[in-house]
Amino acid sequence: MVYLTRKAEFAAAHYYHNPAFTPEENLRLFGKCNNPNGHGHNYTLEVTVKGAVDPKSGFVVDLKQLKDVMNREVLDALDHRFLNKEVPEFFTQIPTTENIAIAIWQRLAPKLTTAKLHRVRVYETPDLFVDFYGEP
Amino acid sequence: MKAHLTRRYTLSASHRLHSDEMSAEENRATYGKCNNPYGHGHNYVIEITVSGQVDPQTGMVCNLVDLDGFAHKHILERYDHQNLNLLPEFAEAVPTTENLCISIYEIVNRGFDKAHLEKVRIEETMLNSFEYAGEESLVDGR
Numbered sequence: 573m574v575y576l577t578r579k580a581e582f583a584a585a586h587y588y589h590n591p592a593f594t595p596e597e598n599l600r601l602f603g604k605c606n607n608p609n610g611h612g613h614n615y616t617l618e619v620t621v622k623g624a625v626d627p628k629s630g631f632v633v634d635l636k637q638l639k640d641v642m643n644r645e646v647l648d649a650l651d652h653r654f655l656n657k658e659v660p661e662f663f664t665q666i667p668t669t670e671n672i673a674i675a676i677w678q679r680l681a682p683k684l685t686t687a688k689l690h691r692v693r694v695y696e697t698p699d700l701f702v703d704f705y706g707e708p
Numbered sequence: 709m710k711a712h713l714t715r716r717y718t719l720s721a722s723h724r725l726h727s728d729e730m731s732a733e734e735n736r737a738t739y740g741k742c743n744n745p746y747g748h749g750h751n752y753v754i755e756i757t758v759s760g761q762v763d764p765q766t767g768m769v770c771n772l773v774d775l776d777g778f779a780h781k782h783i784l785e786r787y788d789h790q791n792l793n794l795l796p797e798f799a800e801a802v803p804t805t806e807n808l809c810i811s812i813y814e815i816v817n818r819g820f821d822k823a824h825l826e827k828v829r830i831e832e833t834m835l836n837s838f839e840y841a842g843e844e845s846l847v848d849g850r
Binding site for chain 2: 588590592593601602603665666667668669670671673674698699700701702703704705707708
């Protein structure tokens with residue numbers, strides 16, 4: 573089994589707000605991130621796939637295919653977007669780094685055929701990142 | 709859904725690697741420059757990884773404010789700009805980054821109850837890093 577990781581970057585805006593909470597609760601829980609006008613990050617995405625090395629090609633996965641899937645399924649939808657307003661997953665869920673990692677997993681997993689998705693890592697800043705391994 | 713959240717903190721501290729169980733020559737042979745009696749320092753990067761179910765109400769494994777508050781109070785205030793050799797946990801143990809990693813793991817594991825501690829990873833320099841995940845070994849390279 574070999575693990576292969578491909579990185580990508582996207583820039584997006586978001587804010588944290590749960591309509592079930594009062595404005596005071598939202599502010600207490602989410603602090604600055606509750607500003608309804610949004611703020612943004614340069615996110616770094618790392619997608620790790622795993623699989624056996626194909627004896628003919630020497631590949632776990634064709635990197636071009638992986639790159640195309642990442643571009644189509646993730647970056648086209650998230651890059652330079654306001655996540656709360658433009659990405660359907662976040663019409664109802666808060667676009668925290670946790671939920672972004674889960675959403676990216678759910679977008680990618682069904683589209684990857686040759687190699688199996690192992691981990692989605694999303695850096696919100698260089699000092700904060702979330703890993704999702706598809707665990708329930 | 710279960711996710712892992714990792715936060716990185718930086719602290720600067722000095723140390724000297726020296727074991728009373730070895731002779732002066734053995735110490736020099738084992739620790740080289742790190743045995744310099746006056747000590748030296750590093751900018752340590754402390755990576756704390758916690759895990760848990762993502763709360764559907766908040767979208768979070770745990771509130772970062774809680775993790776940052778804990779880390780500042782119990783790790784940075786304890787170790788930042790200190791001489792590690794003078795701290796009680798290194799009265800006998802050599803303040804290698806292995807031992808610092810275990811000490812920080814124990815502090816978080818004992819005191820932080822908002823999420824499950826997965827591991828502590830420390831970069832002593834850009835070239836050296838250490839990980840401790842308790843006595844159970846790391847699974848699947850995580």
